[in-house]
Amino acid sequence: MSDNLTASTYNPANIEAETQQYWKEHNSFFADSKSSKPKYYCLSMLPYPSGRLHMGHVRNYTIGDALSRYKRMQGYNVLQPMGWDAFGLPAENAAMNNNMPPAKWTYENIDYMRDQLQKLGFAIDWSKEVATCDASYYRWNQWFFLKLLEKGIVYQKTAKVNWDPIDQTVLANEQVIDGKGWRTGATVEKRDIPMYYLKISDYNDELLSALPDMEGWPERVRTMQTNWIGKSSGVRLCFPHNITDADGALIADGKIPVFTTRADTLMGVTFVAVAAEHPIAQKAAKNNAALHDFIAECKEGGVSEEDIAKREKKGMDTGLTAQHPLTGENVPIWVGNYVLMNYGDGAVMGVPAHDERDFAFANKYGLPIQQVIASTKEQPPFDSSQWQEWYGDKENTVTVHSGKYDGKDFAAAVAAITADLQVKSLGDKQTTWRLRDWGISRQRYWGTPIPIIHCPSCGAVPVPEKDLPVVLPQDCVPDGSGNPLNKREDFLAVDCPRCGQAAKRETDTMDTFVDSSWYYFRYTCPEAGQMIDEQTKQWMPVDQYIGGIEHAILHLLYSRFWTRAMRDCGLTDLSEPFDRLLTQGMVLNDTYFRKADDGRVSWYNPDDVEVSTDSKGKPISAILREDQQPVDIGGVEKMSKSKNNGIDPQALIDQYGADTSRLFTLFAAPPEQSLEWNASAVEGAYRFLKKLWTYVNDNQTLLSQLTSIEDNTLSKAAQEARFEVHSSLQQANKDYERMQFNTVVSASMKILNALTGLERDEKNAPVHQEGARILLRLLQPITPHITHSLWQQLGETTDILDAEWPQADDSAMVTTTVTIVVQVNGKLRATIEVDASADKTSIETSALAQDNVQKFMEGKPAKKIIIIPNKLVNIVI
RNA sequence: GCCGGGGUGGCGGAAUGGUAGACGCAGCGGAUUCAAAAUCCGCCGAUGAAUAAUCGUGAGAGUUCGAGUCUCUCCCUCGGCACCA
Secondary structure, three states: OOHHHHOOOOOHHHHHHHHHHHHHHOOOOOOOOOOOOOEEEEEEOOOOOOOOOOHHHHHHHHHHHHHHHHHHHOOOEEEOOOEEOOOOHHHHHHHHHHOOOHHHHHHHHHHHHHHHHHHOOOOOOHHHOEEOOOHHHHHHHHHHHHHHHHHOOEEEEEEEEEEEOOOOEEEOHHHEEOOEEOOOOOEOEEEEEEEEEEOHHHHHHHHHHHHHHOOOOOHHHHHHHHHHHOEEEEEEEEEEOOOEOOOOOEHHHHEEEEEEOOHHHHHHOOEEEEOOOOHHHHHHHOOOHHHHHHHHHHOEOOOOHHHHHHOOOOEEEEEEEEEOOOOOOEEEEEEEOOOOOOOOOOEEEEOOOOOHHHHHHHHHHOOOOOOOEEEOOOOOOOOOOOOOHHHHOOOOEEEOOOHHHOOOOHHHHHHHHHHHHHHOOOEEEEEEEOOOOEEOEEOOOOOOEOOEEEEOOOEEEEOOHHHOOOOOOOOOOOOOOOOHHHHOHHHHEEEOOOOOOEEEEOOOEEOHHHHOOOHHHHOOOOOOOOOOOOHHHHHOOEEEEEEEHHHOOHHHHHHHHHHHHHHHOOOOOOOOOEEEEEEEOOEEEEEEEEEOOOOOEEEEOHHHEEEEEOOOOOEEEEEEOOOOOEEEEEEEEEOOOOOOOOOOHHHHHHHHOHHHHHHHHHHOOOOOOOEEOOHHHHHHHHHHHHHHHHHHHHOHHHHOOOOOOOHHHOOHHHHHHHHHHHHHHHHHHHHHHOOOHHHHHHHHHHHHHHHHOOOOOHHHHHHHHHHHHHHHHHHOOOOHHHHHHHHHHOOOOOOHHHOOOOOOOHHHHOOOEEEEEEEEOOEEEEEEEEEOOOOHHHHHHHHHOOHHHHHHHOOOOOOEEEEEOOOEEEEEO
16 A cells, blocks of 8 residues: 555544543553652642633643653653632622622533643543632632631731722732722722731741742742742831820830831831721821811722832821930821731831932921931932932942941941940841731622631630531522622521630632642642641652742642741741743733723724734734724733733634644743744744644655664765754753743754655665654654654554653764854854864964955954864954 | 842744744645545745845843844833732
8 A cells, every 4th residue: 555545634623632531541640649759749829710711821720731741752751730729809700790609600610621631632631620719629728727726826916908899808919900999989998807917927038038949930930939938137226205095004115116228218208107906196186187087088099019119109297206216306197008917016217318208208398307318329418309319329328427336337227326325125136027917708609618716705616627628608699798698697607616605607709819828739649638648748749830920939839838837837848849840831822902082991802803914924904804994003911801912722722733722832932931923923833733744644664663773874965864853852852951931842843844855765764763763752742643643643552642752863963064153353254164184274274265354354463362172263363 | 019030934943153034833836636535745034026135032232253042221021919829
């Protein structure tokens, strides 16, 4: 039978279905805890089951899968699990829109998305699947919460939340739009409510000091966490006062404590600013209506750090004074809306000359500005009408106008001032942290119930371990006003476990970050009748974690904390859960819009827009297909609902297949960088796979054996093709190790180009046979279906997954001559072919003999000749 | 506002301090075809008649025989900011 008769066109739908069926029948991806091979735990961040996979998921899991398959073919026992971060706010929103319980919505989404993941051919061990909304998972959230409560790591305190006064409900930050509630439009208030906190602050030193040694993590993530933990060394000092409360007692023992990192500027203090909730502000407001109103105004607006930082800095004089701790002079006390009661001491010292924010504040309210620092570098003179960068410097400074402290640099001034404060018992060195304890209470239904019972006699009583899990009712439908659990008598009513009288369950649920802080432990033993069992030891820590950069701080820090908390409860020996971390970039797409007369912007999906380009292919205009009218071309932005620039990966899979989707995703950009959607580039990926299919499929007879290569019998063309195959393979193997999959794809394309460019005859057959086998194995982690199918067409009987990984053959890359670049004064003037073994003198001689080299040397003698072997000669004149 | 990342052809991107633009997309020209799709071949940073030369990696300076790469200053842009996940 001739090859022509067996040739068929590339049909991804059939190939992929058959290959997936094969994997299913062979249980190919089961990760056996008892295997003797070295383990490799490859973890991708688990998805929120929003309904359908988006391109970000596809990218994340394609990267993880390419790595998992590569490691597996390197001989590792690979665990690649998958699960669902299934609790959270979107399910409640969907419930409101569709009048459907969040549970039903969530489980339907999980079923759909699991099917999508399977159609993408990911080598996932589905026997280890976990959904965080299953009681079999979240019972261990509850169990561990109680453990931490026992250990004193859980505690209760009040916290500020966004409060919608019309819906009478707590709002998430994302539900606050321009300071108004998203459903009611009412002005959001800050309100204090009791919450459970985890004492992550007990671990701040450890979480910080481990970071420098975490070499498998990107530098930028470690820097972000370092800044987030925010260790700062400074001085905590007190401004004495004699302000009394209603009972005539001194407020806070007659002291206003403040923290500063700039004790060297203490002599420049011209005011003290306190938070609106500070007891002194409260006291001053009693007889001052304007101040009372100002304090009320401070309560408006959101609670996010960004909201607070961007708010216009405002203040009001309390009319009260405190004393400067060193000079005893009176210092006015102001209320500032930028001072936070629950951060530090709720008060700050104001040094307008050397802090930009204080400077603006003092200028606005006419407070004095007292310079106490001068620059030792040449700088413009101090000018109290305009802020200069150097006013806030710590380096190259000397104290001035500071009495006995004059003439000191930063460290000396801080030391001298601190010593005097210590003598007066009004201050001492202190380390503070930016990291705040983790408030985990959420006033929402769709989350893990906090296992606490409120008894009128006994107070807050933990649910006994034997009564776990506290099961979340599955049939509630939230309506936007408060937590539906508060209306569920069957959930609420319970007897106090301590005294037996009628009591009430806690209705707050846990932050969903709790769920994602330890799911990777549970994957190793999803059926265990305890939080984790001995199988965990076999797999943990995670060797490679992959996920979005947006999780660089919160999720990754909480997981590091949670692992330590588990360690301190005797559950694991580990401190760090993730050995290596890869933060993948975002998926972007073009945006198109029209702006209506009233300023409203409508966004159009790139699929519905036709773009015209100039003769060079540069886009010049775009029209909407529907009405043939022009639309404006926006920038390239993250795929999102709001910009209507998302691409549904399902359409991509349906049209081109999983292999093309995977190839495009990995080829278009390196994993850490953002990836731009490009429909033509998808076509290009598809074209490559068609070409690969045709090459193997059309040449089955030629390729079906594997004859050994005798180098000296090969033609020059065959040797060159083989050189290209092996040098590309060598590069690809290096790039696999550093997870640079885009250049692995490039190398694969080069290999296929070399092979298809080489005549397919008996003489060249060994090079084709070897090259095809290299190429298929090289591509298996990236496009697993087509390579599985073509591997069989080569007559190979073993599973390609079990095939030995290809290594570059040095003998294929030996060359007799090399091309050397000749530069004159660093500029390229000629290239020369020399014998690979040529010595420096002969290289120099032939370089100098080049006409163009002589021309540019203009008859001048060479001052210096630099020779880099096999690469370059630079003649300096 | 604070913190972090990124700027290289028309586009995505490639380059252990050593030939900038590999590989691909788009574009242009050609072959094949009744025609189209698909496929194959060639060209493809700018100026230029040019296989000459000059310029060219956001801008400016510096280190070096040599800088996309190292150092400093500046500009633009994107991401995170604790109740979105």
